[in-house]
Amino acid sequence: MRPFAYERPETIDQALSMLSADGDATRPLAGGTDLLTLIKGEIVEPDLLVDIKRLDGLSDRIEPGPDGTRIGALVTLTQLETDPHIMQTYGALAQAAGKAATPQLRNMATIGGNVLQRPRCWYYRESEIPCWLKGGDTCPARDGQNAYHAIFDESPCVAVHPSDSAAALIALGATVHLRGSDGDRSLPLAELMSPPTEDRRRETTLRPGELITGYTLPPTYGKSVYLKAMDRKAWAFALVGVAAHVTVANGAISDVRLVLGGVANVPRRATAAENLLRGKSPSDDLFRQAAEVALEGATPLKHNAYKIDLTRALIQRALSQATA
C-alpha cells in the first residue's frame, strides 16, 4: 500500500470540488470495504481519499414516502438487512444485504459504494497479472481458472459483478440519484451499471467526480426475494444470485422483474423471461420455461458450465417463492 492523503470535508459541495479535481487520483471513501482492498492490493493507487461518511447533505437514512422509499447513499447493509420497512416491503433488498459478507463488513459497507464495487476476479485483483480490465490486452480468465466467472459474454472481460444488493435494487426498480459538479441527475440503476467497453474499462457509467447520493424504490404491491448460492454457507461472493420481484393480480403475473447476479459483468435483467411470465398464471412449468429463456445466449467457459444449472434452479426457486 502506497501513502495517500486523507481529507474530511464538511459539505457535499466541498467533497465534489475535491473529487472533480484530478479523476482517479482522488477517491471518495465511505465504508471503504472495497476501496481499501483495492488500495492494499495495489490495484488502485490514489493520492487523496475524500471521506464522505459524515458529509453534510449525504443521507444515511431510509425514508418511506407516498412516492416510494428514499435510501441514502450512506445507509449501511446492516440497516437494510434489519429495517422493518425494507424487510416487509422490499424483501429482496433486505435478503441480499443480509447475505453479503460478514456482520462486521455489513456494519461498514454502504449502499452507495456497494454498486460501485470492482470485480473480485482473481486475475484482476493480482496487481502483478496484467488483464484487460486493468488496461492490458487480454483477459487471462477466459482461458484460465474461470469457475467463478461470467456465463454471458458481454465484453472482453469475463469478471462478474460482486454486489448482491445491486441485483435486488434493479429488480425493485431502483432509481439512482447522482450529484456531480455539473449538478444532479437521476436514472434507473440498470442504466448506471453497464458492461465495460474499450474506452470505459469499468462497470458503471458514473462520470468522473460524481457521487451517488441515494436511491428511490417505487412503491410495490408485489413480493420480492433474493437467493444466493455460495461455495460455503456464509462470507463468500455469489456464485449465482437471483432477485425476483413479482406482482400477482387476479391469479396472473401482472408485473415481474428478474435479475441475475454472478453471471455477467453487471447484474443481468432477464427481460425475455419477464415477457414470458407477464400475464400468465404462476406454475412450476412456467417457471421452468422462464429459466430456460433467461439462460438463452449463455456461453459458459471451461470451468463454469455448472452455473447454468445453478442459475436455472435459483430462478425457479425464486419465482416460486415470490409468488407463494
Place this chain on the structure above:
Amino acid sequence: MTATMDISLDEDGKLQLEEHEGVGAWPKDRRFTSVGQGAHRLEGLEKVTGKAQYTYDVRLPGQLEARVLRSPHPHARILSIDTSAAEALPGVHAVLHHGNTEPIEWYNGSFVFDPTLRMVGDEVAAVAADSGDIAEDAIRLIRVEYEVLPHVTYFEDALRPDAPHVREGGNLTDEPTVYDRGDADAALQRAHVVVDRKFTTQCAIHNSLEPHGSTASWDGDDLTLWSSTQSVFTIREQVAEALGTSEHRVRVIKHHMGGGFGAKQVAWKNDVIAPLLAKRTGRPVQLMLDREAESLAAGNRPATWQHVRFGADRDGKLVAVWADIHIDAGAYQVGGEASNVSGMYQSLYKCDNVHTEARNIYTNTGPAVAFRAPGHVEAAWAIEQTMDELARKLGLDPVEFRRRNYSEVDQLEGKPYSLPEGLSLSYDKVTEAFGWNTEGRERGAGSKRRGLGFAAHDWIAGSGSPPAYAWAKLNPDGGLDIITGTQDIGTGTRTGLGQIGAEELGIDLADVSVQLGDTALGPYSPVSSGSSTLASIGPAVRGAVNDVREQLLRLAATKMEVAADRLTIADGRISVADGGGESLSIAEVMADVAPANLMGKGVRGPNPDDVAIRTFGAQCVEVEVDTDTGEVTVLRVATAHDIGRIVNPTLVDSQIWGGITQGVGFALHEERVVDDRLGRILNANLEEYHVPTIVDIPEMTHAHVGVPDTRANITGAKGVGEPPLIPTAPAIANAIYDAVGIRVENAPISRQRMLTLLREQTTTTNGNGVTA
C-alpha cells in the same frame, strides 16, 4: 523412584541408551482427582485478555521490521539485482540477497538466498527497516533482472517426457516407494468383487491463525530467537548449523502458538534471515510472513492422485489392496514428518495381498509439508470410499464389512496392537452415539436428499516416544513447578501436563505451574508432531513428580515417625494410609526444611517392543444434498477415537471439534488454485481460499472410547490432535453417495463439482435421478 539408565553397546559398537521413568502405569482402578477433569487452560486468561505473547507481539528496544522480496516467476534465474535505491531509502538498515551474503545451504541443495528460483514466492531479497511500511517501500525499489525458465505447475504434467525439470535429475524426488505383501495382482484376478477407481485430493493450505515468523536478537555471539514453531529444539539445531555456531549459543523461545498444523516442525528461511538481518544491523529484527506468503512458501498438504484397486471375496473378506500413488512435492522437500500416503493402505484392514507404490513429484509450486495427519487424510479419501463401494457391491453394511476385515495385529511388523480392540470399540461407540441405522433412516424429500456415511482410520504416531525430559521442583510453600522444553502448540499442553503433575503428587492444579517453550530453561523435548506431545512428555512429567513425591514422603515419614511406604498424599495433605487420622500439609513438611527445594528429574521411558501402538477411530456423518443447486450440508458428525486415557475432556473435545471442522473444509471447499500458465496461486488469501465458517460446521458428538492404553505409556494416554480430521472427508463423500448415488472421486466436493456430477448423472440416467 528416580529415573534409571540402561547403557549398552550394539553390534556396531554404538552406544544404546534406554532410560526408564522409574514408575509404572497408573492402575486402572485408581481414583483420579485431577486427570480426567475438564480443567480450564492454564493460559486461558492470558489468551482471552490479549496478554499472551506470540512471536509477533515481541517488541524489543530498537527492533526493526523485515520484509521479503519474493519471486514473481515459478522458475527463473536472477541475472542481476540492484538494491541501491532500496538501501538509500531513509529508515532502511540492511538489504540482504545472494550477492551480499555467504551462501547458506538450505533444503535440496538450494541456498537461503539462491540465484535460482523454483517457485513463485521463493525468497529473492530481505530488507530490515524502521517500520514494515518502509521495508515494503524498499522492497519495491529493488530492481531484479530475471531469466525466466520453463516451469511445470501440475504434478500430473511433471512426469511427461517434455516436462521442464524443477532441478537437475528430473522431477521424481526419489525412486518409487514400493511395498508388497502377498500377491495383490493375482488376488485381484480371483476376487469376487473389485473396485477400480482413480481418486484425487487437492492441495490445501494450513492457514494457521498465526503465520510463520521470527524475532531475532543478538547479544554478542548469543542469539535469542522467538519463533512460531512446533519444535524449539529442532529450530535451535537447524539455525545453529545454518549460522555456523553452537547450539548453546542459540536460545529459541515459543511461549504461545496460533496454530501450526504440521507446517512449523522445521526451521523456515525466516528463522535464518531474521538473525542474519539482526547481525548485519546490530538491532533486533522481526520477520513475520503475511497471509500471501503463508500460501506461497510456507508449506501445504500436497495434492495426490491415487489409482486404487481393492478386491473382496464372496464372504466379504478383503483379498487385495493395490494402490498407485502420485504426490505433488512442490519445489522442495523441506523435511519434518513425512506424508506417508501408502501407510494406511498397508495397515488399516486385514489383508494378505497388498501392493502400494508411491512417487513424489517435483513441481514449480510451494513445497509440501506435514499437515495434520499427513498422508492419512489423503489416503483415507480413497481407501474409505473404496471400502464403502465394496460393501455396497457385497450387500453388506459398511460397518459390518469393516468388522469382517479386522486386524488385531500390525501387519507390517507382525506385532499385536497395544489395545487390539481399539478400533472395534470405536465402531461400537460411534455407531451407538450416532444412531447408525441404514435401514430406517431419513431420506429427505424433493430436491433435498439425505444420506449417511461412515469412515474409519488409524494413526501411527499418537503414542509418543523417547527421548523427552521434564523436571519438577517442589517449593517450600508446597507449590510445584514443572519445567520442560516442549512447546504448547495451542492444544493445551501446559494444562494437560499440569494435571498429570497434580495427579501424581496429589495436589490441586491451582498449585502447579508449568514452564515450557524455551530451549535455555527446559530440558530437551521432541517436536510436537504426530499428536505425540502429551504421550511423550506426560510420562516424563509423571516421573519427575514421582521423584519429588518420594523425597517428600521421606521427609514426612521422619517427621510423622512412620514408614514412608505407609503414607499417601491427597488434596495436598500427607496422611497414614491405613488409619490414624493424622495428617500434615505439604507446606507444613516443607516449612521445616525451608528454603530447601525438592528436585525431581523425569525421563520418557521406551515404548514396549512386543506391541504396536496405534490410534484408531471412526466417524458417522449425515449430509443433505440439494440436487437442484448442488449444495451439500453436513448435518451432523459423531466420532470416536481410541486415544487411551482422557487427561482433559474439554481439551480433547477442542481437538475433535477443530479436526472435524478442518475435515469439512477439506471435503467441501478448501483448495489452492494455481494458474498453470503463470505458475501463480490465485487464491493466496482468506477471501478466496474458503475455510469453513461457523455456519458450515455441523452438530458434532464425541463418543468416548474411554479405555486407557496402559501398554502405550505410564499415563495410558495417546494423542488426539490429528485423528479426528482423517475420516471426515471420506465419510462425507460416502454420505453423499448414500444420498444421491454419486461417487465423488475428486476432492473437494465444490458446488462446481457436485453440480457437474449431478448433471452427468441426469444425462446418463435419463433424468431418473438416483441410481443407487
